[in-house]
Amino acid sequence: VVVALAVFLVAITLQGTSGKEVLSERENAVIVSLARNEELHALLESIQSLEDRFNNKFHYDWIFLNEKPFSEDFINETTAMVSGKTQYGLIPLEHWSFPDYIDTEKAKKRFTELENVYKYGGQESYRHMCRFNSGFFYKHELLKPYKYYWRVEPGVKFYCDINYDVFKFMRENNKAYGFTVALFENPKTIPSLWLAVRDFLSINGLPTENFMEFLSSNKGTDYNTCHFWSNFEIADLDIWRSEFYENFFNFLDRTGGFFYERWGDAPVHTIGAALQLSADKFHFFEDIGYSHPPITACTNNDVLRKKNKCSCNPMFDFNPNYYVSCMEHFMEVSRMEYPEGWGHFVL
Numbered sequence: 001v002v003v004a005l006a007v008f009l010v011a012i013t014l015q016g017t018s019g020k021e022v023l024s025e026r027e028n029a030v031i032v033s034l035a036r037n038e039e040l041h042a043l044l045e046s047i048q049s050l051e052d053r054f055n056n057k058f059h060y061d062w063i064f065l066n067e068k069p070f071s072e073d074f075i076n077e078t079t080a081m082v083s084g085k086t087q088y089g090l091i092p093l094e095h096w097s098f099p100d101y102i103d104t105e106k107a108k109k110r111f112t113e114l115e116n117v118y119k120y121g122g123q124e125s126y127r128h129m130c131r132f133n134s135g136f137f138y139k140h141e142l143l144k145p146y147k148y149y150w151r152v153e154p155g156v157k158f159y160c161d162i163n164y165d166v167f168k169f170m171r172e173n174n175k176a177y178g179f180t181v182a183l184f185e186n187p188k189t190i191p192s193l194w195l196a197v198r199d200f201l202s203i204n205g206l207p208t209e210n211f212m213e214f215l216s217s218n219k220g221t222d223y224n225t226c227h228f229w230s231n232f233e234i235a236d237l238d239i240w241r242s243e244f245y246e247n248f249f250n251f252l253d254r255t256g257g258f259f260y261e262r263w264g265d266a267p268v269h270t271i272g273a274a275l276q277l278s279a280d281k282f283h284f285f286e287d288i289g290y291s292h293p294p295i296t297a298c299t300n301n302d303v304l305r306k307k308n309k310c311s312c313n314p315m316f317d318f319n320p321n322y323y324v325s326c327m328e329h330f331m332e333v334s335r336m337e338y339p340e341g342w343g344h345f346v347l
């Protein structure tokens with residue numbers, strides 16, 4: 001009886017708080033949101049949007065992460081909206097604080113100096129967030145069992161039906177990193193990032209499989225600041241679990257650039273992935289209409305938009321605007337064909 005009770009309790013625990021059914025044909029994948037309690041309602045908008053367009057057909061689990069405990073309200077409201085199992089993780093302090101090799105006085109002085117130079121220039125928390133997303137989210141206990149993840153932020157919107165399993169697509173097509181927006185970084189936020197990358201490569205060498213062409217037009221001398229917008233990512237966690245990326249992140253972290261400058265996790269992810277993966281491992285999800293203010297991705301392919309019941313305005317598609325977007329560059333260097341209707345509205 002004791003054994004039976006124990007088995008029963010384990011089964012109940014595995015089912016999760018919501019007791020929602022587990023579908024065996026799902027991929028080993030999870031949706032992940034880092035968020036603050038105050039962002040609950042903006043996050044509910046994102047969840048509703050993704051559930052309606054995708055997850056109500058697949059019921060993937062959803063992990064929520066926070067450096068502070070989630071409120072009861074946050075847990076109840078999000079669990080009620082997710083069709084898969086929900087899990088709530090507290091970020092360990094060592095993943096969200098100054099490491100001992102950072103001069104915190106110097107860092108705080110830099111925050112003051114950079115306050116009005118660019119967005120979040122004066123914010124300490126934003127830097128912990130970027131560093132966490134760069135080097136730690138995939139190390140969280142809750143993510144350990146999974147291979148693929150979809151990153152979702154508060155306040156984003158999905159405009160088109162997604163009628164296939166994107167994670168299955170990733171696996172079957174041997175893709176590692178999926179994105180919707182490619183753009184240039186503000187160089188002021190990363191003045192010494194590429195110097196650090198070059199230092200790292202001069203010690204460790206450039207892996208034979210790489211997509212350096214996306215990052216640099218002169219074989220790595222200069223960085224063109226092209227990167228994928230990381231508020232949307234459908235990717236293989238093994239990119240970040242690789243020995244290469246571990247060394248890469250630790251090297252960057254040691255320089256202090258996450259704090260003394262304001263290195264974003266987007267350029268760090270893109271560079272870290274493109275230095276170890278060939279072009280064919282990256283996938284542009286043309287069919288996923290998406291917005292994270294102020295940028296929208298919305299295919300100009302009229303047939304595709306109607307087929308997937310997209311509600312976005314194709315005039316606002318960011319990607320074909322070559323003076324702000326890196327998408328044309330991506331297509332060129334990955335020898336990808338231009339999507340149907342590409343850049344219809346670009347002047």
Ligand code: GDP
Pocket residue numbers: 033034035036039065066067068125126129152153154231
């Ligand atoms: P932006 O997209 O670069 O403008 O930055 P966001 O404010 O959207 O932050 C990026 C992601 O990190 C979002 O998922 C936020 O919810 C999350 N985030 C930002 N700052 C914090 C923080 O201090 N604590 C927690 N828990 N999440 C944060």
Ligand code: MN
Pocket residue numbers: 153231292
């Ligand atoms: Mn955001």
